[in-house]
Structure formats: structure tokens, C-alpha cells
Amino acid sequence: MSVKIALIGRPNVGKSTLFNRLVGKRLAIVDDTPGVTRDRREGAARLGDLEFVVIDTPGLEEAPDAALEGRMRRQSEAAIAEAAACLFLIDARAGVTPLDHGFADFLRSTGKPVILAANKSESRASESGVYDAYALGLGEPVAISAEHGEGMGDLFNALEPFIAGAAPEDAEALDWDNPLKPLRVAIVGRPNAGKSTLVNRIIGEDRLLTGPEAGITRDSISVEWIWKGRDRDWPVKLFDTAGMRKKAKVQSKLEKLSVADSLRAIQFAEVVVLLTDAEAPFEKQDLQIADLALREGRALVIAVNKWDLVEDRDDAMAALREKVSRLLPQAPGAPIVALSALTGAGIGKLMPAVTGVYVDWNARVKTPDLNDWLREAVSRHAPPAVSGQRIKLRYIAQTKTRPPTFVAQCTRAEDLPESYKRYLVNGIRDAFDIKAVPIRLILKKPDNPYAKERR
Numbered sequence: 103m104s105v106k107i108a109l110i111g112r113p114n115v116g117k118s119t120l121f122n123r124l125v126g127k128r129l130a131i132v133d134d135t136p137g138v139t140r141d142r143r144e145g146a147a148r149l150g151d152l153e154f155v156v157i158d159t160p161g162l163e164e165a166p167d168a169a170l171e172g173r174m175r176r177q178s179e180a181a182i183a184e185a186a187a188c189l190f191l192i193d194a195r196a197g198v199t200p201l202d203h204g205f206a207d208f209l210r211s212t213g214k215p216v217i218l219a220a221n222k223s224e225s226r227a228s229e230s231g232v233y234d235a236y237a238l239g240l241g242e243p244v245a246i247s248a249e250h251g252e253g254m255g256d257l258f259n260a261l262e263p264f265i266a267g268a269a270p271e272d273a274e275a276l277d278w279d280n281p282l283k284p285l286r287v288a289i290v291g292r293p294n295a296g297k298s299t300l301v302n303r304i305i306g307e308d309r310l311l312t313g314p315e316a317g318i319t320r321d322s323i324s325v326e327w328i329w330k331g332r333d334r335d336w337p338v339k340l341f342d343t344a345g346m347r348k349k350a351k352v353q354s355k356l357e358k359l360s361v362a363d364s365l366r367a368i369q370f371a372e373v374v375v376l377l378t379d380a381e382a383p384f385e386k387q388d389l390q391i392a393d394l395a396l397r398e399g400r401a402l403v404i405a406v407n408k409w410d411l412v413e414d415r416d417d418a419m420a421a422l423r424e425k426v427s428r429l430l431p432q433a434p435g436a437p438i439v440a441l442s443a444l445t446g447a448g449i450g451k452l453m454p455a456v457t458g459v460y461v462d463w464n465a466r467v468k469t470p471d472l473n474d475w476l477r478e479a480v481s482r483h484a485p486p487a488v489s490g491q492r493i494k495l496r497y498i499a500q501t502k503t504r505p506p507t508f509v510a511q512c513t514r515a516e517d518l519p520e521s522y523k524r525y526l527v528n529g530i531r532d533a534f535d536i537k538a539v540p541i542r543l544i545l546k547k548p549d550n551p552y553a554k555e556r557r
Contacts, residue, residue, distance in 0.1 A: 400505075
């Protein structure tokens with residue numbers, strides 16, 4: 103495994119900014135508001151020729167264990183436990199604070215190697231803060247500016263002893279950053295639907311911060327996991343996302359950044375799991391999130407959480423299926439999985455549903471079979487006539503998967519009614535058993551071989 107380096111420090115010292123610089127992408131949300139990061143996030147980092155895993159953590163804060171800040175601190179403690187070394191950041195502009203002294207003592211007590219970095223040291227005003235850092239007793243501070251990229255050479259020299267001598271990774275280890283290898287699954291839904299609790303239950307550990315407060319998750323956090331299916335092991339990247347409220351209610355800059363991060367998770371996922379609340383299922387916002395995922399061409403699974411609170415489950419499931427077929431006609435076969443993230447009931451049904459729709463998402467149909475179906479579909483229900491001329495469908499072929507996309511040659515394509523297009527799409531679903539994913543049908547006018555002669 104790659105060496106892990108944990109970024110540690112009090113809130114708002116620039117840990118997420120440094121994380122983004124080391125991984126070379128804007129993965130972590132950055133804002134002037136203290137305490138933006140609440141979960142720990144891992145990323146593949148590179149500094150010069152050093153390659154390692156960097157862990158962004160919530161700020162260390164003194165708070166009771168049951169409080170949100172206390173649960174955030176436990177996330178940082180977990181990162182420290184699995185790291186080879188800690189990169190302890192202070193704010194050179196603000197100087198050394200009593201909290202910094204307290205956390206320096208805490209880091210010493212862990213026995214982990216500590217590299218001290220004085221961030222935000224790009225100006226002369228920060229020089230005194232850099233000198234003050236010696237008082238922490240953690241050796242010579244490395245003066246850096248994560249925002250401007252200054253001091254990265256000195257940081258390289260400080261990190262090199264912990265990384266360069268580490269054992270190389272197994273050549274057969276999974277390449278998690280290759281988008282073609284792990285199955286990317288985004289868990290989405292309204293705030294407080296139980297998304298983080300569900301991810302923790304799936305992977306069998308308290309990896310993500312949870313609690314009764316709505317809106318705890320702010321970043322989209324990816325968690326790597328292996329699901330042992332019946333026929334093979336599936337490497338999976340689970341993306342826990344921030345809850346998405348109605349657009350009119352999203353006012354703060356920070357919440358807008360969180361929602362944008364959730365939207366990116368949907369765009370890069372292959373399967374989207376919409377988690378809805380059994381006590382208030384399929385509210386308007388749930389339907390809008392599902393519609394967004396389908397318009398992006400993602401495969402959709404509907405998970406109904408808090409099923410343990412439902413009394414008459416047969417009637418409730420029948421009502422859910424009727425609602426889905428009526429309110430989401432664009433995904434008539436989307437699987438519905440009833441579960442309880444809190445108790446674990448029904449969790450075993452989720453991944454078979456996810457991999458099932460993923461197979462449909464990659465479905466490919468042979469061209470001869472498609473055209474046999476098209477002839478039969480047209481003979482059963484011919485396209486309408488427009489201005490006395492009947493529209494003709496002559497040929498169809500699949501051009502893409504992920505999602506399945508078909509192109510049909512059609513005279514007067516612009517005049518073909520939407521109802522007939524739906525007839526064709528539903529016919530493809532039924533004939534080739536592609537139930538649970540978006541199907542795209544593109545109508546194209548056939549080439550006119552005499553067009554050039556007429557000019």
C-alpha cells in the first residue's frame with residue numbers, strides 16, 4: 103500500500119488547500135468558513151517524484167465526544183492512526199495559538215512522526231509566526247504557502263525520508279484512479295436521508311461522520327471497497343454526497359459549493375443510488391434528483407431507507423412501485439431496494455441491484471437483431487403520416503453503451519411524434535430486456551444520393 107500522510111491542524115489553517123495542491127485537483131471544498139471539512143478524505147498525491155496518499159482531515163477541536171466537533175475530531179484521530187506521518191499545519195499569519203500548543207502535545211502522545219508546516223507564509227507579515235512555531239517543540243518548521251505553491255521544495259525534503267524508503271506497491275494492486283476499473287456508485291438524496299450511515303453500513307466500519315444533524319456531509323467523499331459478488335469480486339468506489347435541498351432554499355455560498363460537488367459526483371458516477379426516506383418517500387426533490395441522474399445518462403437504483411419503521415410493508419411497497427412507475431416513466435424498471443441503514447436489514451440486496459443495472463447500462467444489441475425487431479415493431483404499429491406522406495423507419499443500429507444509444511434512419515425525422523419515439527424506446531426495453539437504465543434514441547435522416555446532382 104502507498105504511504106499515507108495525514109494533514110492535521112486546527113480549523114481554517116489551509117489543510118484542504120494543501121490537499122488540493124498535492125493531488126493536483128480541486129477535490130476538497132475550500133472556503134474561508136472554519137470547519138468546512140467534516141469527513142476525512144484520501145487522495146493520490148504527487149510532490150516531485152514522491153507518490154503517496156494524502157489524508158485531508160477535519161480540524162482538531164476541543165469538544166465533548168458526543169458533539170459534532172467531537173465526532174469530527176475522531177475522524178482526525180482515525181487518520182492519524184493509519185498514517186505513516188502527520189503533517190501538522192499552523193497559520194503563520196495568525197501565529198501559534200494555545201490550540202496549536204495543545205494539539206502539538208496530542209500529536210507527540212501518539213508517537214507518530216510529525217512534520218511541522220507553517221502555512222500562509224507568503225508575506226513578510228508571517229515571518230514572526232514562522233519563528234514562533236519553534237516553540238511547539240516539533241523541530242524546524244517548513245514555511246509554505248499552499249495557495250501560492252511556495253515552499254514545496256522544502257516540503258519535498260521533509261516528506262522524502264518517510265516516503266522514498268517505503269516498500270513499493272504490489273504491481274497487481276487495484277488502480278483506484280483508473281475510471282475503467284472500479285465501479286463508481288454515487289449515493290444521493292435529500293439532507294438527513296441517511297446516506298453516510300448507509301455507506302458506513304455497506305463497508306462495515308464508521309468511515310464517515312454521521313449524526314442527527316441535517317447537512318453534516320459537505321464534500322463528496324469517495325470510499326474504496328471490494329464487494330464480493332457471487333461470480334466475482336467487484337472493486338467499488340462509493341461516493342457519499344451532500345444532501346441536495348430545493349434550489350430556492352440553497353442560499354449560502356458553502357451549501358452551493360456542496361451541491362455543486364454532489365452534482366459532479368453524479369456526472370462521474372456509473373450508477374446512482376437515490377436514497378429516499380420511507381416515512382416521506384418520493385417528495386418532489388427526490389424526483390428532481392432522479393430525473394437529473396437519468397438525464398445525465400446514469401443507471402439508477404432507488405433505495406428506501408428507514409424501512410424498519412414501516413408497519414404494513416407489503417402495502418407500502420406496492421404503493422412505492424406504483425409511484426415510481428407513474429412519476430418516473432423514464433425509468434420504468436429501476437429496482438427498488440427497501441433497507442435500513444441503521445439496523446442493516448435489506449442491505450444485502452443493494453449491491454446485486456447496483457451491479458444488475460450496471461450490466462444493463464453496458465448492454466449491447468446486435469444490429470441484425472435490432473433490425474428484425476424494428477421491422478416487427480413498424481408492422482405492428484406503423485408511424486403516422488404527415489401531410490399525406492408516411493414516415494418511414496429504414497434501419498437502426500446501436501452506436502454506444504453507457505447508456506445504450508441507438509440511431510435510426512427515419513424520413514422526416516423532425517415530424518415523428520414523441521409518443522412514437524416512446525413506443526420505440528419501450529419496445530427496445532421489452533425486446534432486449536434493458537429495463538432499468540436510460541435509453542437514448544437518435545433519429546437521423548437518410549442520406550440522399552441525388553442531393554449533389556440537384557445543386
